[in-house]
Amino acid sequence: xxxxxxxxxxxxxxxxxxxxxxxxxxxxxxxxxxxxxxxxxxxxxxxxxxxxxxxxxxxxxxxxxxxxxxxxxxxxxxxxxxxxxxxxxxxxxxxxxxxxxxxxxxxxxxxxxxxxxxxxxxxxxxxxxxxxxxxxxxxxxxxxxxxxxxxxxxxxxxxxxxxxxxxxxxxxxxxxxxxxxxxxxxxxxxxxxxxxxxxxxxxxxxxxxxxxxxxxxxxxxxxxxxxxxxxxxxxxxxxxxxxxxxxxxxxxxxxxxxxxxxxxxxxxxxxxxxxxxxxxxxxxxx
Amino acid sequence: xxxxxxxxxxxxxxxxxxxxxxxxxxxxxxxxxxxxxxxxxxxxxxxxxxxxxxxxxxxxxxxxxxxxxxxxxxxxxxxxxxxxxxxxxxxxxxxxxxxxxxxxxxxxxxxxxxxxxxxxxxxxxxxxxxxxxxxxxxxxxxxxxxxxxxxxxxxxxxxxxxxxxxxxxxxxxxxxxxxxxxxxxxxxxxxxxxxxxxxxxxxxxxxxxxxxxxxxxxxxxxxxxxxxxxxxxxxxxxxxxxxxxxxxxxxxxxxxxxx
Numbered sequence: 024x025x026x027x028x029x030x031x032x033x034x035x036x037x038x039x040x041x042x043x044x045x046x047x048x049x050x051x052x053x054x055x056x057x058x059x060x061x062x063x064x065x066x067x068x069x070x071x072x073x074x075x076x077x078x079x080x081x082x083x084x085x086x087x088x089x090x091x092x093x094x095x096x097x098x099x100x101x102x103x104x105x106x107x108x109x110x111x112x113x114x115x116x117x118x119x120x121x122x123x124x125x126x127x128x129x130x131x132x133x134x135x136x137x138x139x140x141x142x143x144x145x146x147x148x149x150x151x152x153x154x155x156x157x158x159x160x161x162x163x164x165x166x167x168x169x170x171x172x173x174x175x176x177x178x179x180x181x182x183x184x185x186x187x188x189x190x191x192x193x194x195x196x197x198x199x200x201x202x203x204x205x206x207x208x209x210x211x212x213x214x215x216x217x218x219x220x221x222x223x224x225x226x227x228x229x230x231x232x233x234x235x236x237x238x239x240x241x242x243x244x245x246x247x248x249x250x251x252x253x254x255x256x257x258x259x260x261x262x263x264x265x266x267x268x269x270x271x272x273x274x275x276x277x278x279x280x281x282x283x284x285x286x287x288x289x290x291x292x293x294x295x296x297x298x299x300x301x302x303x304x305x306x307x308x309x
Numbered sequence: 310x311x312x313x314x315x316x317x318x319x320x321x322x323x324x325x326x327x328x329x330x331x332x333x334x335x336x337x338x339x340x341x342x343x344x345x346x347x348x349x350x351x352x353x354x355x356x357x358x359x360x361x362x363x364x365x366x367x368x369x370x371x372x373x374x375x376x377x378x379x380x381x382x383x384x385x386x387x388x389x390x391x392x393x394x395x396x397x398x399x400x401x402x403x404x405x406x407x408x409x410x411x412x413x414x415x416x417x418x419x420x421x422x423x424x425x426x427x428x429x430x431x432x433x434x435x436x437x438x439x440x441x442x443x444x445x446x447x448x449x450x451x452x453x454x455x456x457x458x459x460x461x462x463x464x465x466x467x468x469x470x471x472x473x474x475x476x477x478x479x480x481x482x483x484x485x486x487x488x489x490x491x492x493x494x495x496x497x498x499x500x501x502x503x504x505x506x507x508x509x510x511x512x513x514x515x516x517x518x519x520x521x522x523x524x525x526x527x528x529x530x531x532x533x534x535x536x537x538x539x540x541x542x543x544x545x546x547x548x549x550x551x552x553x554x555x556x557x558x559x560x561x562x563x564x565x566x567x568x
Contacts, residue, residue, distance in 0.1 A: 031537040035554075038312040051539075059549050066530050066540035068363055073532055077539045080549055223362055275533040276354065276364060278405060279314060 024049055025281060026248050026271030027105035027131060027171075028077065032095050039278040044285055046267060047101035050087075052133050053121075054106075055113045057083040061138060067204035067213040072223025072250070073272060074202050076216040078138040079107050084117045088124065096126045105171070107133040109142035111159045118164040129166055132157065132191075135173030135198035137220045144198075147173040150185035157189040169246060172196040172237075174226075179233045180240035187241045195246035195269065196237060197230045223272040226250040231263050238264025238305055252280070254287020261303040310407065312535070313343050319400045320378060326458055329429065330394035331370070332381045337401055342377055345369055346411035347437035348526060348558045351381070352534040353393060354403040361389035363532050364405065366553070368432040368503075371439070371465070379406075382461065384429040408534045409557050412437055412501055412524055418445045420498040425487055425512050427453045427504025431461055433526055434503060438469040449473070449497075451490055453508065457481035488515055497521050513561040514568040523561045527552045
């Protein structure tokens with residue numbers, strides 16, 4: 024699948040790849056109300072990665088339902104909506120509206136956005152608040168509920184267990200790592216928000232470690248993401264325990280990377296005489 | 310307009326002064342160049358530069374249909390662009406193109422049109438100037454540089470119309486910023502501007518005062534180039550919009566600049 028906030032609504036990439044070859048597209052973080060996001064500048068390059076501080080810019084769930092959903096409903100892949108909010112009530116109201124959309128089989132509950140002042144990551148950094156929001160959304164949302172976890176915690180497995188206990192169907196991890204970039208000449212931060220979320224190749228070892236730890240802590244499936252740049256990276260996440268993977272920042276460098284990863288996984292399976300990708304999940308040899 | 314990911318071969322790399330290079334590229338598979346409009350840009354993947362993670366957005370400087378060549382004028386701004394400037398003839402680079410929008414054509418061919426460029430910001434104006442001339446317009450050019458040593462592509466611009474030069478130190482043309490040039494005493498109906506932000510703001514202010522239509526080409530820091538990451542936003546009357554997708558060309562009336 025493609026990670027939220029890195030693939031638009033898929034249309035931006037239709038010239039480059041066959042969208043029907045994707046497992047799914049997770050659309051940009053959607054909130055109850057329109058959000059302008061953070062001021063520019065929102066991006067800083069980092070060694071083997073980038074920082075962003077977009078701040079959940081989106082036109083709100085009603086706009087999505089009215090204007091975007093009809094446009095994408097005919098694209099032959101699964102569309103999942105990443106749902107974010109500033110309060111439990113916001114999350115619930117947004118999830119309820121998305122639940123009514125026939126072509127959206129699942130939501131990814133974003134309790135891990137590091138770039139908003141209220142809500143976002145605040146929900147995902149304590150077991151109590153994570154449990155509270157998942158419990159409320161679970162009661163209101165009958166379809167598949169994936170909860171996207173923050174790596175900016177002492178022990179991600181505690182949060183994973185807390186959301187599993189509240190009925191999450193799966194967890195996805197990791198969201199971006201809180202980071203910072205400074206312009207030494209100007210003695211100023213590069214991002215308008217001072218801090219931002221780090222993604223790209225540089226975060227992969229951390230993401231892999233967290234997927235592996237979480238795999239041993241919960242029974243629900245894990246969607247692995249964080250710095251996947253090629254098929255080998257994707258296979259590593261499967262071996263660490265992910266049942267599915269998301270590709271994010273890599274789309275910016277190679278808009279065709281998702282198709283290449285699909286092909287690369289197939290080649291790996293064939294070469295190693297493995298009949299199903301399922302046989303790789305958690306297949307790490309210790 | 311369809312976008313492509315294509316490998317290009319460097320057919321020529323000309324060093325211009327110490328800080329710039331003019332790269333001429335041709336599709337590696339020998340096929341004709343895709344359609345590209347003035348004002349659009351390409352995203353270049355920078356290989357063999359370990360500290361460069363993202364592609365670099367570079368303006369389309371010129372499209373030479375006869376030789377099937379795309380020109381990119383690159384200023385050494387950091388590690389990524391330094392690597393691009395050092396590419397050798399025959400080397401392959403990967404481009405995503407064409408990206409972004411184009412300039413708006415004037416309504417009438419007899420309109421008085423001025424293209425204003427500062428430094429490497431002259432890059433998109435060469436292709437736009439040629440395009441205007443071919444469509445029967447008569448563009449004029451006002452180009453600003455720090456010194457005579459920074460002058461870029463003067464010979465090419467001269468073939469398209471009158472060229473006025475400003476240098477900050479007065480070593481060539483009139484001394485001062487482009488906004489101080491005497492040609493601006495004339496009334497122009499349309500201005501097209503690309504250069505450093507303070508220069509574009511100053512020209513926009515002049516255009517507003519003179520009631521001239523004015524379009525600027527922005528270069529906000531960007532990642533994806535296709536409107537997915539929402540990093541390169543500009544604050545406009547419609548809210549935050551992506552410079553890579555809805556721009557890089559904006560009429561100043563859409564922007565929230567203090568002018």
